[in-house]
Amino acid sequence: MADIQTQRLDELGSAIRLALREDRIGLPRAIHWLVRGPQGTALIDGILGCIDTIFDCPRGDVRSVDGPRCRLILARWVGGQTATLSAAYGERAGLIDLVVLGSRGSLVYRDIGER
Amino acid sequence: MQRRRVLLAGGDYTHQEQYARHFAADPRCVLVGVTDLPGISVSRHVANRALAERFHIAHLRYEEALVQPCDIVSVCVAMADRARVACDFAARGRHLYLDKPLAPGLAHAAAIAEAVGMAGVSSQLFSQVHTHWAQAARSAIRSGRLGPIAAVHMRMLIAKGPWGDVPDVARAERPTIEPIPPEPVKREMFDLGYYPVALLSWLLERPVRTVTAQTGNYFLAENFVADAEDFGTMLLEFEGGVVATVACGRIGWESHPGKGFVEVVLSGTETDERFAPDGAQLQVNTSARPFLPPGNPRDPMGMWDGTLTGMHWPETRPIELVVDPPTADIRAFLNALDRHQEPEITAAAGARHIAVLEAAYRSAASGRPEPVTDHTLQR
Numbered sequence: 238m239a240d241i242q243t244q245r246l247d248e249l250g251s252a253i254r255l256a257l258r259e260d261r262i263g264l265p266r267a268i269h270w271l272v273r274g275p276q277g278t279a280l281i282d283g284i285l286g287c288i289d290t291i292f293d294c295p296r297g298d299v300r301s302v303d304g305p306r307c308r309l310i311l312a313r314w315v316g317g318q319t320a321t322l323s324a325a326y327g328e329r330a331g332l333i334d335l336v337v338l339g340s341r342g343s344l345v346y347r348d349i350g351e352r
Numbered sequence: 353m354q355r356r357r358v359l360l361a362g363g364d365y366t367h368q369e370q371y372a373r374h375f376a377a378d379p380r381c382v383l384v385g386v387t388d389l390p391g392i393s394v395s396r397h398v399a400n401r402a403l404a405e406r407f408h409i410a411h412l413r414y415e416e417a418l419v420q421p422c423d424i425v426s427v428c429v430a431m432a433d434r435a436r437v438a439c440d441f442a443a444r445g446r447h448l449y450l451d452k453p454l455a456p457g458l459a460h461a462a463a464i465a466e467a468v469g470m471a472g473v474s475s476q477l478f479s480q481v482h483t484h485w486a487q488a489a490r491s492a493i494r495s496g497r498l499g500p501i502a503a504v505h506m507r508m509l510i511a512k513g514p515w516g517d518v519p520d521v522a523r524a525e526r527p528t529i530e531p532i533p534p535e536p537v538k539r540e541m542f543d544l545g546y547y548p549v550a551l552l553s554w555l556l557e558r559p560v561r562t563v564t565a566q567t568g569n570y571f572l573a574e575n576f577v578a579d580a581e582d583f584g585t586m587l588l589e590f591e592g593g594v595v596a597t598v599a600c601g602r603i604g605w606e607s608h609p610g611k612g613f614v615e616v617v618l619s620g621t622e623t624d625e626r627f628a629p630d631g632a633q634l635q636v637n638t639s640a641r642p643f644l645p646p647g648n649p650r651d652p653m654g655m656w657d658g659t660l661t662g663m664h665w666p667e668t669r670p671i672e673l674v675v676d677p678p679t680a681d682i683r684a685f686l687n688a689l690d691r692h693q694e695p696e697i698t699a700a701a702g703a704r705h706i707a708v709l710e711a712a713y714r715s716a717a718s719g720r721p722e723p724v725t726d727h728t729l730q731r
Contacts, residue, residue, distance in 0.1 A: 269585070
C-alpha cells in the first residue's frame with residue numbers, strides 16, 4: 238500500500254495539472270516546495286518528476302545542499318522555470334507546504350501532517 | 353523632554369514617505385527638513401520638495417543640511433548615493449535610520465558600516481524583525497520546543513505589479529548587482545531578497561557562509577524589458593550547518609488574496625512551525641468588484657505609500673487578526689537610542705547582507721554555490 242504522504246503527493250500533482258489544464262494561473266513559472274516525512278530525501282526524485290510534468294519541458298541542472306537530515310534542491314528547466322525544494326526526514330508523515338507561481342496567479346497547499 | 357530632531361534625506365516616491373510619517377507620529381521626534389545631494393534629477397528634486405511641503409518643513413540644500421542641527425538622519429536617497437550621504441552625516445555625529453538594502457554593493461556598504469563605527473553613532477536598517485510574527489519565531493527558537501533548528505524557509509513574494517507578457521526563456525544571469533534600473537522597477541532578488549537574508553540571519557544568530565541562487569523574469573513585463581529580475585530563489589548555508597531556502601519576488605496584484613506570501617517555516621528536529629503576518633486571519637466570502645490596480649503611471653508596482661492610499665482592495669481580501677503597528681521599526685530604533693542599546697539590525701549587519709546578496713548573483717551566473725566574502729564585519 239502506498240505511503241500516505243506519497244499518495245498525497247501524487248494527488249497534489251494531479252490537482253496541479255488539472256489547474257493548469259483549466260488555465261487557472263497562466264503558465265507555471267516557479268515552485269517552492271517543502272516536505273517532511275519518514276521517506277525524507279527519498280521523496281526528491283518523485284517530486285522532481287512531478288514538477289517535470291508541471292513545467293512540461295526538459296529539466297536542466299539540479300543543485301543540492303545537504304543539511305541536518307534534509308536536502309535542499311534548486312533546479313532549473315529549459316524554459317527558465319525554477320523549483321526550490323526541501324525534503325526532510327521526520328518520523329511521522331509530516332509537512333507538505335507548496336506554492337506554485339504562475340504567470341497569472343498561484344496555487345497553494347499546506348498540510349501539517351500527523352501530530 | 354527635548355525631542356530628537358530628524359532630518360530626511362530623500363523624499364516622495366521612496367520609503368521615506370512612510371519613515372517621515374512614522375517619525376512625525378512619535379512624540380519623541382520632530383522633523384526638521386528634507387535634503388538630498390546636489391545634481392539630482394528634476395523628478396527627485398520635485399519629490400523631495402513635495403515631502404517637505406506636506407510636512408511643512410524646510411527643503412534644504414545639501415550644504416545647509418550638513419550643518420543643520422539634528423540628531424537623526426533618515427537616509428533614503430538613491431541607492432548609488434547612500435554611502436556618501438550616510439558617511440557624511442555619521443561623521444557629523446548623527447544617528448542613522450537606513451532604508452534597505454543598505455547600498456548597491458559591498459564596498460559602499462562596508463564604508464557606511466565603518467563610518468558608523470568610527471563615529472560611534474547608532475544605526476538601524478529597516479527590516480521585519482520587529483513584527484509580531486518575527487518575534488514569535490525567535491521566541492520559538494529560543495524556547496527549544498522545535499528541537500535544534502535544522503532548516504528554515506522563507507517566502508517574500510509580494511502581490512504587487514501588473515501581470516504582463518513575459519516569454520518562457522531563461523534569464524541571462526549577471527555575476528554582479530547591476531546598476532539599479534530606473535523607476536518603476538527594481539531588481540527583486542536584491543530588493544526583496546534583502547528581507548529573508550536579514551531576517552533569517554537575525555533569527556539564527558549566525559552568518560551565511562555559502563549561497564546557491566537563481567533569478568527569473570516570470571510575471572512583470574516592465575521588469576523583463578528593463579532586464580531586472582522579478583523573482584529570485586536562494587539556498588543558504590549558515591555557519592554551523594543550518595540550511596535555508598528563500599523564494600522572493602514581485603508576483604502580480606492578484607497572485608494572492610492578501611499582500612502576498614510572506615512567511616517563515618522553521619524546521620527543527622522535533623517539528624515544523626510556520627510564522628507569518630497572516631497566521632490568523634478572517635476569510636471574507638462575498639461578491640467582489642473587479643480589482644482595480646492603482647492608476648499611478650510613475651508607480652505601477654505600487655511600491656510607495658502615496659500610490660496605495662485610497663486604492664480599492666477587493667472585498668474578499670482577508671483580514672489579519674493581528675496587525676503590527678506600522679511605526680514598530682522606528683519606535684524600536686528610538687527605544688534603542690533612549691536605552692543606549694544597539695539596534696537589532698545595524699549598518700554592519702546590513703553590510704553582511706549585501707555580501708550575501710552579492711554571492712547570490714555570482715551563484716546565479718556561475719551555476720555553482722558561492723562563498724560569502726568578507727567575514728570580518730561584526731553584527
